[in-house]
Amino acid sequence: MSESHVATHHELGFARKYIFSTDHKVIGVQYLITAMFMAIIGGLLSMLMRYQLAWPQALSPMMQKLFPISYNGGVMAPEFYISLVTMHGTIMVFFLFTAVLTGGFGNFLIPLQIGARDMAFPFLNALSYWVFLLSCIVIFAALFVASGAPMGGWTAYAPLSAIPNAAPGQATGMTLWITAIALFSASGLMGALNYITTILTMRTKGLSMMRLPLTQWSLLITSILGLLAFPVLLGAGILLMFDRMGGTSFFVPAGIIMGQMPLDHSGGHPLLWQHLFWFFGHPEVYIVVLPAMGMASDILSTFCRKPIFSYRMMVYSMVAIAVLSFVVWGHHMFVSGMNPFLGSVFTLTTLLIAVPSAVKTFNWLGTVWGARIRFTPAALFAIGFVSMFVSGGLSGIFLGTSAADIQLQDTYFVVAHFHLVMAIAPLFAAFGGLYFWFPKMFGRFMNNTLGKIHFWFTFIGAYCVFFPMHVIGVGGQMRRIYDPTQYMFLQSQQVVNVFITISAFVLGAAQLVFLLNFFVSIFAGKRATERNPWHANTLEWTAPSPPGHGNFPPELPTVYRWPFDFSVPGEREDFVPQTVPTTVTARH
Amino acid sequence: MPVLTEDRRTGAVPPPPTVPPGGRGDDDSSNSGSSFPISKGQVGVWILLTAVIMLFAGLSSAYIVLRGVPAWQRIELPWLLWLNTAILLLSSVAIDISRRAVRRNDLPSMKRWLATGGILGLVFLVGQLAAWRQLVAAGVYLPSTLQSGFFYILTGLHGLHLLGGVVALGLVLGKAIKDRLTSFNYEPLKLCALYWHVMDALWVYLFLLLLLL
Numbered sequence: 001m002s003e004s005h006v007a008t009h010h011e012l013g014f015a016r017k018y019i020f021s022t023d024h025k026v027i028g029v030q031y032l033i034t035a036m037f038m039a040i041i042g043g044l045l046s047m048l049m050r051y052q053l054a055w056p057q058a059l060s061p062m063m064q065k066l067f068p069i070s071y072n073g074g075v076m077a078p079e080f081y082i083s084l085v086t087m088h089g090t091i092m093v094f095f096l097f098t099a100v101l102t103g104g105f106g107n108f109l110i111p112l113q114i115g116a117r118d119m120a121f122p123f124l125n126a127l128s129y130w131v132f133l134l135s136c137i138v139i140f141a142a143l144f145v146a147s148g149a150p151m152g153g154w155t156a157y158a159p160l161s162a163i164p165n166a167a168p169g170q171a172t173g174m175t176l177w178i179t180a181i182a183l184f185s186a187s188g189l190m191g192a193l194n195y196i197t198t199i200l201t202m203r204t205k206g207l208s209m210m211r212l213p214l215t216q217w218s219l220l221i222t223s224i225l226g227l228l229a230f231p232v233l234l235g236a237g238i239l240l241m242f243d244r245m246g247g248t249s250f251f252v253p254a255g256i257i258m259g260q261m262p263l264d265h266s267g268g269h270p271l272l273w274q275h276l277f278w279f280f281g282h283p284e285v286y287i288v289v290l291p292a293m294g295m296a297s298d299i300l301s302t303f304c305r306k307p308i309f310s311y312r313m314m315v316y317s318m319v320a321i322a323v324l325s326f327v328v329w330g331h332h333m334f335v336s337g338m339n340p341f342l343g344s345v346f347t348l349t350t351l352l353i354a355v356p357s358a359v360k361t362f363n364w365l366g367t368v369w370g371a372r373i374r375f376t377p378a379a380l381f382a383i384g385f386v387s388m389f390v391s392g393g394l395s396g397i398f399l400g401t402s403a404a405d406i407q408l409q410d411t412y413f414v415v416a417h418f419h420l421v422m423a424i425a426p427l428f429a430a431f432g433g434l435y436f437w438f439p440k441m442f443g444r445f446m447n448n449t450l451g452k453i454h455f456w457f458t459f460i461g462a463y464c465v466f467f468p469m470h471v472i473g474v475g476g477q478m479r480r481i482y483d484p485t486q487y488m489f490l491q492s493q494q495v496v497n498v499f500i501t502i503s504a505f506v507l508g509a510a511q512l513v514f515l516l517n518f519f520v521s522i523f524a525g526k527r528a529t530e531r532n533p534w535h536a537n538t539l540e541w542t543a544p545s546p547p548g549h550g551n552f553p554p555e556l557p558t559v560y561r562w563p564f565d566f567s568v569p570g571e572r573e574d575f576v577p578q579t580v581p582t583t584v585t586a587r588h
Numbered sequence: 589m590p591v592l593t594e595d596r597r598t599g600a601v602p603p604p605p606t607v608p609p610g611g612r613g614d615d616d617s618s619n620s621g622s623s624f625p626i627s628k629g630q631v632g633v634w635i636l637l638t639a640v641i642m643l644f645a646g647l648s649s650a651y652i653v654l655r656g657v658p659a660w661q662r663i664e665l666p667w668l669l670w671l672n673t674a675i676l677l678l679s680s681v682a683i684d685i686s687r688r689a690v691r692r693n694d695l696p697s698m699k700r701w702l703a704t705g706g707i708l709g710l711v712f713l714v715g716q717l718a719a720w721r722q723l724v725a726a727g728v729y730l731p732s733t734l735q736s737g738f739f740y741i742l743t744g745l746h747g748l749h750l751l752g753g754v755v756a757l758g759l760v761l762g763k764a765i766k767d768r769l770t771s772f773n774y775e776p777l778k779l780c781a782l783y784w785h786v787m788d789a790l791w792v793y794l795f796l797l798l799l800l801l
Contacts (some may be wrong), residue, residue, distance in 0.1 A: 120628045193635045201628040231639045232646035239650060242741060247731030250650065254659060267659025268734065272650055279646070 022122035023549060027129045028108030029441060032434075034129075035100035036515075038136055042091035045084045047508055052076050054494075054501035056483040070148075081482045082151040083169050087143060089154030090177065093284065094184050095136055097426050101291040102188075102226070103132060105433050106195055106219045108441065112540035113213050115204025115557045117550045120197040128190035135183035142176035150177040153480070155281065158251030158273035162243040165258065175244065182237050185230040192230075195223040204539070206559035210315075211578065213538045213563045214308065217315050218294025221322045222287050228326070229283040236276035243268070274336055278329035285422050286325045289389075290318055292429030293360060296385040298563070299432050300367050302536045303379035305574050307564035309366030317356035317363075324353045334402045335409050343402040350400035357393055361386065376534075377451030381432030384459050385425050391463075392421025395470065410480075413473030416466045424462045431458070434518070439533050443545045444525030450517040454510055461507030468496045535575045537563045542579055633779045637786050640749055644790060647745070648797055651738050655801060661733040665799060666722035672715035673795055676750075679708030680788040683757075687781045693771035699764050702777070705784070706757045709750060716747050735798070742794050750787050756780050 018026060051060075059074035070080035107125065111118055119125045143149050148169035152161040156177065164171045199212075199220045212220075239250045247264070254267035301308040308314060330338060330346030364386045373379060395417040398404045408414065431454075438446050472493045477484055484490045484497055532541035539559070543551050557579045565576035654660060686701035720740065723729075730740045760780045763769055769777055 121632060189639050193632055193639075196635055197628045197631045201624040201626065201631055203624070205623075227635060227639055228642050231643035235643045235646035235650070238741065238745070239647070242730070242737060246737070248737035249659070249731070249734065250654065250737065266733070267657050269654055269657055272653050275653070276646060276650060 020126070022118070022126045024107045024111050024119045024122065024125060025441070025547065025551075027125055028104050028106070030129050031099055031103035031107060031132070032105075034133060034136060035096050035104060036518075038091050038095040038099070038140075040515075041140070042088050042096060043508055043511065045088040045091070047504065048076070049081065049084050049088065050501040050504040052081055052482070053484060054498045056485050076482075078482045079148060079151060079168055082153075082167075082480065083143075083149035083173070085480050086150050086153050086169070086177075087139075090139060090150075090181075092423060093154055093288070094181065095139060097288040097423070097430075098184075098188065098284070099132060100430050101288060101295075101426060102195070102219065102222055103129070103191060105215075105291060105295065105430070105437070106191065106223075108437065109215060109540065110195055110198050110219060111202070112440070112543060112547065112551055113216050113538050114199060114202060114207055115539045115552065115559065116198060116202040117552070117556070119194045120202055121194050124190050125194050128187045128194065131183055131187040131190065135180045135187060138176050138183060139180035142173045142180065145172040145176065147171045148173055150174045152177070155277055156240070156273075157277075158240065158243070158270045159253065159256060161273070162240055162251045162270075163256070163258065163263065164244050175241075178237050178241055178244075182234060185234045185237070188226050188230050192223040192226040195219055196227065199223075204556045204559060207539075207578075210312070211559055211562045213294075214297040214311070214314055214318075215291070215294040218290045218292075218297075218318060221318050222290045225283045225287050225290070225322055225325065229280040229287070232276060233280035236273060236280070239276075240273065271333075271336060271338065274333050275329070278332045279326070281332065282329045283322075283325045285418075286321055288422050288426050290321065292385060292426040293318065293389075295433045295436075296382040296429045297364070297367075298536075298538070299378050299382040299436050300364060300386075301564055301566065302436075302534055303374045303376060303382070304367055304371035305374070305566045306367055306371050307566055309363040309369075311562065311564060313359055314363055317359040320356040321353060324349060324356070328353060328400075331400050331402075331405070334405045340402075347400060347402045351397065353400075354393070354397060357389075361390055361393075375452075376435065377446070377448060377455055378432045378436035378534075380452065380455040380459075381428045381435065384455065385428040385432060387459075388420050388425040388428055388462065391467075392417055392419070392425060396421060408473065410478055411473035412469040412477045412479060415479050416469035416473060419466050419469075420462075424466065428458075431455075431514070436534065437540075438518075438521065438525075439528035440540055440543070440545050440547070442522050442525070443528050444521055445528055445533070446517050446521040446525060450513055454514045454517065457510035457513070458507060461503055461510055464503035465500050465507055468500055472496050532577070535573070537565055537575055537577045539578055542577060627775060629775055629779055630782075633782055637783065640786075640790070643745070644742070644794070647738075647742060648794075651742075651797060652801065654734050654738075657734070659734060661735065663723070663728050663733055663736045663739065664726065665739070666719040666726075668715060668719040668722055669795060672712050672719065673792065675708055675715060676712045676788050676791055679705045679712065680785055682708060683781045683784050687774075687777055690769060690774045690777055691771055695764070695767070695769070698769070698777070699761070702757065702761050702764060706754055706761065709754045709757065709784070713747055713750060713754070716743055719743070739798055742798065746787070746791055746794055750791075753780070753784050753787050756783065 012021075017023075021027065021030075048063075051058075057075060060071065060076075061074055063076070064071040064074045067080070070077050107119070110116075150156075150161075150173040151167045151169035152174060156174070160166050160170060161174055164174065199216055203209075203212075239248070242248045243251050243265075249265035249268040251270050251273045252263065252265040252268045253270055254265060256263045256265065297308050297314060328346055328350045330342055331350045334343050334346075368383070373383075395413065399408055399414060399417055435446055435451055438444070472490075475490070475493050476487075477490055477493065477497075485494055528545045531543065531545055533545075534541070539557050540547075542557050544553075559578045560581045561576065561578055563578050565571075565578075567574045568576055682701045682705035686698045686705060689695075689697040689701060720743070723736070723739070728736045730737055757780050760769070760776045763776055
């Protein structure tokens with residue numbers, strides 16, 4: 001079929017080829033670019049927040065011109081700050097990280113790395129992207145409604161989120177938020193359906209599960225997490241929508257009085273929203289982190305020229321993390337009024353996650369140990385991922401212990417923790433993945449020097465931004481605080497806020513280097529003449545760069561070995577691709 | 589350093605074996621070489637069903653939690669639900685007769701029973717709407733009590749999912765009428781029947797939840 005497939009394949013017009021395409025590679029790049037746009041928006045929002053935190057009372061006439069309502073009198077309105085927190089969190093968690101790692105890299109890499117011509121259900125795949133784009137437009141629109149952007153935080157806690165006139169942004173803004181998240185869930189489910197089916201049923205000949213690259217394992221496990229978690233969020237969102245519009249009281253307790261008028265709600269349970277949300281929310285953290293782990297593992301192994309240390313344990317620990325992620329959600333709710341005994345249970349399960357996480361960390365260290373590392377930008381970012389994951393993970397042990405969490409919850413310690421572990425670490429893996437697979441995506445290289453500059457500014461910048469947050473958090477600075485100088489006891493550490501803000505501006509500016517490098521290199525980068533420029537072993541490197549429609553002309557590759565045969569003794573080269581028969585190298 | 593992939597491939601690699609013809613569903617042309625024993629259509633439907641089951645698991649956990657709050661009030665369920673349940677069970681039986689008929693290659697019987705199943709499904713949906721009308725006539729609306737809210741939402745969501753099943757069944761029936769289903773290739777009917785049976789079982793579960801808890 002492959003021969004005739006290639007021969008009869010006729011050239012499609014521009015729109016069918018690049019816009020309404022059902023080709024997984026095009027859809028992957030569409031996800032990447034869309035998520036990048038959302039990242040720029042989310043990043044700019046965080047810059048506004050940082051400016052406010054460093055110089056709370058400073059007049060900004062320019063901002064007043066741009067946002068006359070939100071900057072009435074030249075100073076940011078407190079409501080606007082809370083909207084910024086909400087929108088930054090929502091955009092980054094869903095529309096950047098979930099989208100770029102599973103939508104972008106997942107789509108691009110799954111068929112290529114398992115030796116398939118496309119996804120199992122290409123039309124559904126395209127539909128998943130278009131629904132995702134629609135959800136991006138809806139959440140983007142929430143920034144511009146007259147009553148203001150949503151203010152419920154990315155967790156949308158009830159009853160604040162359930163009562164439309166609880167706050168300005170909770171009317172139309174919150175409705176748009178729920179709509180966008182529902183659309184995003186639907187898109188994520190279509191993606192998960194495709195990814196699981198493709199990885200299970202369409203692996204090429206010889207590619208057994210235990211020969212899959214770790215990226216593929218991580219994407220498979222992530223998709224299963226998404227499949228089990230997103231429907232629960234969708235269900236909770238439906239109940240929330242009915243509370244807001246249908247007059248039901250699932251999440252609204254009785255006896256709430258607004259503007260001296262009692263609300264017409266009869267006794268629901270606001271904690272129920274938190275339970276449902278975090279049953280989704282904690283797996284969501286691993287939906288973001290697991291693909292990052294998988295990609296960083298493959299990149300590290302390639303540039304260390306060593307097999308990944310303990311492949312099987314890497315797979316099993318990812319499975320263990322995935323299973324545990326469904327029984328730890330209560331650690332987000334230690335002080336919510338939940339039964340304290342449950343707190344001890346959730347402490348136990350939470351600390352158990354440290355075991356597989358530590359297994360993975362030691363395996364990464366074991367991979368790097370004694371290696372002659374090739375310090376390309378991709379390798380640097382993969383190492384940076386490990387660093388950020390460890391730094392952020394260690395503070396998780398403090399927060400996962402309910403006794404310590406009572407002190408630390410809702411302070412900047414938490415902000416530091418989750419940014420390092422589930423924002424900066426996946427960001428590093430995503431950057432590593434972009435530098436690594438860029439030649440395969442576009443047939444050109446990104447600039448190496450600019451890549452290294454980007455890495456060092458991002459690495460140092462991220463630590464300068466997030467490490468001091470631990471300190472001011474222990475010092476008592478609250479999460480989501482609008483003006484830290486309003487409290488006497490926080491004024492002495494205001495200088496740290498200024499330092500963090502300046503670092504954040506540097507960190508943000510460093511990303512301009514990346515954007516420049518990325519978009520210029522698509523059209524003018526050095527051409528990738530070799531199919532396999534990094535001398536990697538996985539199947540995508542046997543396809544042309546960029547791969548044409550159908551990926552592997554004319555025949556699908558056959559796999560004879562696992563993807564980590566680096567520096568095999570007695571081999572002429574220090575890598576043996578998966579397509580090389582073992583019979584030729586009988587010593588294996 | 590030159591890349592060795594290409595020259596090693598020549599000669600040393602035996603040509604990949606040809607794809608075994610047929611036997612794995614109707615849209616299997618690109619699935620060469622995989623040894624996975626279950627067709628991708630079947631995997632896809634099971635994944636879809638997992639998502640649907642998780643949606644209702646989430647909602648029923650909310651139901652069970654809210655049962656414990658002081659404001660919980662039971663509502664009188666419309667008697668029509670019993671009849672609807674019987675109709676839905678019968679539709680499942682009809683679709684299963686149709687699936688057995690296609691295995692014997694008894695195509696006229698397959699089409700007849702498939703259409704019967706679809707019509708019974710539509711009757712069930714109309715019956716559910718009538719049950720809503722019964723409740724409204726009794727003065728029980730969506731916001732009346734927590735349980736009435738759950739009743740409308742759970743039955744509504746289940747109805748939407750079953751409506752999806754009716755549409756899928758219509759598509760399968762279209763294929764059957766064009767004689768594109770045979771005893772060798774009837775995966776669409778098999779998948780549709782699977783979805784239908786799970787929706788049927790889901791309704792029985794939801795009915796028991798609303799009735800007993």
